[in-house]
Amino acid sequence: MRAITIAEPGGPEQLAWTEVPDPVVAAGEVLIQVTATAVNRADTLQRMGFYQVPPGASPYLGLECSGKIVEVGAGVSGFVPGDEVVALLTGGGYAELVAVPAGQVAPLPNGMAALDAAGLMETLSTVWSNVFMLAGLTAGQTLLVHGGSSGIGTTAIQLAHEFGARVIVTAGSAAKLQACRDLGADVAVNYREEDFVERVREVTDGRGADVILDNMGAAYLDPNVEALAPHGRLMIIGLQGGVKGEVNLNNLLRKWGTISATTVRARSSEEKAQIVAAARDAVWPLIEQGRFRVIVDRVLPVDQAAEAHRVIEDSGHIGKVVLDVAAVRGS
Numbered sequence: 001m002r003a004i005t006i007a008e009p010g011g012p013e014q015l016a017w018t019e020v021p022d023p024v025v026a027a028g029e030v031l032i033q034v035t036a037t038a039v040n041r042a043d044t045l046q047r048m049g050f051y052q053v054p055p056g057a058s059p060y061l062g063l064e065c066s067g068k069i070v071e072v073g074a075g076v077s078g079f080v081p082g083d084e085v086v087a088l089l090t091g092g093g094y095a096e097l098v099a100v101p102a103g104q105v106a107p108l109p110n111g112m113a114a115l116d117a118a119g120l121m122e123t124l125s126t127v128w129s130n131v132f133m134l135a136g137l138t139a140g141q142t143l144l145v146h147g148g149s150s151g152i153g154t155t156a157i158q159l160a161h162e163f164g165a166r167v168i169v170t171a172g173s174a175a176k177l178q179a180c181r182d183l184g185a186d187v188a189v190n191y192r193e194e195d196f197v198e199r200v201r202e203v204t205d206g207r208g209a210d211v212i213l214d215n216m217g218a219a220y221l222d223p224n225v226e227a228l229a230p231h232g233r234l235m236i237i238g239l240q241g242g243v244k245g246e247v248n249l250n251n252l253l254r255k256w257g258t259i260s261a262t263t264v265r266a267r268s269s270e271e272k273a274q275i276v277a278a279a280r281d282a283v284w285p286l287i288e289q290g291r292f293r294v295i296v297d298r299v300l301p302v303d304q305a306a307e308a309h310r311v312i313e314d315s316g317h318i319g320k321v322v323l324d325v326a327a328v329r330g331s
């Protein structure tokens with residue numbers, strides 16, 4: 001098969017569409033012929049050599065895909081060759097074929113195009129596991145989402161809005177703030193011009209946000225705790241603002257607050273399967289009713305993965321950048 005390989009850790013120019021050995025399907029896995037995959041920020045870190053890839057993961061980039069099952073490993077039930085599916089991957093999506101544990105695979109949702117579905121599973125699994133499973137956001141509560149126009153943000157806004165929460169987002173431009181409002185954000189804060197802590201307090205009558213989904217890590221650690229409501233849950237999923245920060249624990253303690261930091265990719269296959277099953281139960285009906293969609297900024301052929309990484313690194317996108325593998329395979 002062909003896959004995007006990294007010549008050596010560095011810039012996007014290191015990515016090349018290359019002939020590589022086919023993956024081998026183990027017991028409990030299925031082999032997917034990839035239709036499309038999508039770019040996640042972790043891919044850009046992995047390309048630069050800054051991401052700790054979990055042991056046993058595919059050497060290739062790509063945390064999600066849509067495609068068609070072409071082989072079923074020993075002991076797998078519920079899938080047969082020809083099934084159209086989506087998958088949460090631990091790696092290997094930027095390729096023509098990928099082997100994945102069957103629990104990380106779900107049927108292509110009715111009504112969703114395979115190119116859009118390519119960008120579904122990593123963001124959905126991250127948002128569902130953090131905002132709903134771990135933080136337990138409920139109707140009537142307030143969610144603050146940093147980076148509201150990101151792949152993660154556009155997913156979190158729609159789901160929180162759909163489940164009856166009030167949504168506050170941060171973003172860095174007027175166009176991105178508007179996109180967030182269009183998806184259901186109630187309050188949109190330009191982080192370049194406004195102090196988000198003050199704005200959160202102002203729009204919650206001083207109470208704060210019940211749940212914060214954070215991509216900034218150290219840079220926002222202390223202000224995020226300031227912005228938490230009593231019993232608030234700060235869910236750190238990204239470290240774009242650094243790994244080491246200071247926090248006033250007295251603020252956290254007085255609010256009975258919780259700080260969580262997790263990554264989906266490093267979870268076991270069993271945990272990933274639980275997340276995929278829960279997200280599927282909750283979100284497939286919404287997709288079928290047209291109440292949730294993947295926001296796709298653009299689709300590029302997979303052999304232009306370097307260009308796709310530049311778009312993500314320049315933050316020139318709203319939602320997901322999809323890589324079309326079928327277009328390059330010619331099928």
Ligand SMILES: NC(=O)c1ccc[n+]([C@@H]2O[C@H](COP(=O)([O-])OP(=O)(O)OC[C@H]3O[C@@H](n4cnc5c(N)ncnc54)[C@H](OP(=O)(O)O)[C@@H]3O)[C@@H](O)[C@H]2O)c1
Nearest residue numbers: 040041126147150151152171172215237238262263264315
């Ligand atoms: N832990 C996990 O399992 C997991 C899984 C998936 C993703 N993530 C993390 O989630 C984050 C989003 O991922 P993605 O793939 O959706 O990335 P993405 O589309 O590239 O988005 C990155 C976002 O960061 C925002 N940003 C930059 N500086 C900011 C600031 N000072 N304040 C607020 N927002 C700021 C950007 O907003 P502007 O463009 O408006 O500046 C952009 O929306 C990343 O940090 C990623 O590593 C974690």
